[in-house]
Amino acid sequence: MSKIIIKDVAKRYANGFEALKGVSAEIPAGSFTVILGPSGAGKSTLLRTINGLETPTSGSVQIGEQPVTHASLRAVRAQVGMVFQHFNLVDRLSVMTNVLTGRLSHRSWLGSLLYLFQRGDMDIAHDALIRVGLTDKAWSRADKLSGGQQQRVGIARALAQQPRVILADEPVASLDPVTSEEIMGLLREICTRDGITIVVNLHQVELAKRFADRVIGLNEGVVVYDGVAGGLDRATLSRIYNRNGDQVDEQLETMLAYA
Amino acid sequence: MSSSRLCWPTPNGLPALGPTAVLAACVALLAISGPAVELDLMRLIAAIPRMIEFGGHLLVLPDWEYLPTLGVNMLQTLEMTFLATSIALVVSLPLGVLAAANASPHPMVFHITRNLLTLMRALPELVWALVFVSAVGLGPLPGIMALAFVTVGFMGKFFAESIEVIDLRQVEGVAAHGAGWLQLRTFAFFPQAFPDFVGTVMYILDHNLRAAAILGLVGAGGIGYDLVMAMRMFDYDRLLPIALSIYVVVTVLDRLSDRFRRRLI
Helix, strand or coil, X not given: CCCEEEEEEEEECCCCCEEEEEEEEEXXXXXXXEEECCCCCCHHHHHHHHCCCCCXXXXXXXXXXXXXXXXXXXXXXXXXXXXXXXXXXXXXXXXXXXXXXXXXXHCCHHHHHCCCCCHHHHHHHHHHHHHHCCHHHCCXXXXXXXXXXXXXXXXXXXXXXXXXXEEEEXXXXXXXXXHHHHHHHHHHHHHHHXXXXXXXXXXXXXXXXXXXXXXXXXXXXXXXXXXXXXXXXXXXXXXXXXXXXXXXXXXXXXXXXXX | CCCCCCCCCCCCCCCCXXXXXXXXXXXXXXHHHHHHCCCCHHHHHHCHHHHHHHHHHHCCCCCHHHHHHHHHHHHHHHHXXXXXXXXXXXXXXXXXHHCCCCCCCXXXXXXXXXXXXXXXXXXXXXXHHHHHHHHHCCCHHHHHHHHHHHHHHHHHHHHHHHHHCCCHHHHHHHHCCCCCHHHHHHHHHHHHHHHHHHHHHHHHHHHHHHHHHHHHHHCCCCCHHHHHHHHXXXXXXXXXXXXXXXXXXXXXXXXXXXXXXXXXX
């Protein structure tokens, strides 16, 4: 629903590591974009600059008309949902309460101090749980669920927020292949049906090819590919997975064989 | 050399130098400090008959007429404990957040709160009770104030430490969805630190009961006054029931808190 404009974003960490070396991209509203790249390419850093979990050293990010700055952080996050590799649910809270934390940006601090929500929030959270098929687990403690179920709670939490954008940072990296398939399918369906802009970090070429409208290939903090998923040919992939200028090793051969 | 000869697990089989030196230093320190506190063996041996005599005095039938008063005073002690702990709990929760490095709004606030908590628990309950007795007069009120005061010092610190070890990923999960400062503390920090909080409260409740039992010493209410009076007036028929009742109440509270904690976690 909102387009994302990333302009010359660079990020250097305190230890001197340069995660992003001037990345620019425009992600159209309502699209399903995959950021693809090897570990350490800067995928997470890039995704996290979009909702201000990381602050770029230079460059800017804009969601819709709203620039992401320290001052606009809460306003930005109120319209951007996020799904994490390790789910990042609050273990000791019920599934329902976890989903309801997606509504917190609409609630006052005073009511929240007493864990109070509005009936309307409960309805939204309930609908979100229906979408991910977990209504029967609503009152279980979050840490009692399996990994795949926890990730679906994570998606329900993002949905409950009724966001314009959902960011997913390696959402299937801790899950088995079948569950990964379900989770990616769910995200794809949310994109298509609700028109929410979805940006997913992945390291699996095969999933990127099947689910993405568009792929941004990242390697060592630089965009090396930006185009449709269909354009991911051998040459492109070897550029994405290239290390230190060396020719790509056998691992890529295996990976391509599965792709 | 026989292979069954005993030796230490060091290259030469002799005791390691470091631990031996520390042990020797400790023994030397004790030898020096013993006489300073008049701990001398001969005096201890000489006191044995007196101890037996005192022990004999304890074995008398309790003063039955005193028992109802004991019950009332014990109840007062319990009430002081619960009241002081509850007041301290309410004050400690926000102070604990301010004194936790990862939840405090600013490093300055963190340091100030930490120092405040240290000050509160620097002196024992009895000393604060003396202060409050001078301020508000005799009775349970200064006792409760003193107890709550020191308890905040401990509880705030324990709460802060429980908050500092939580998993930040869970916090990020809530923060990413636009939760505010206080909402983060309510929904992401608090649930994670909660089991530790319960453990702390239970431990402190137990400690406070014992502390409340001696506050009467300085006229700050509770069973302690009776205990001291019985001791001074040689009312041995009251001394034993008082000591026993304290023991029973502490034990019951301990069992109850154990059961409660296990159910909660």
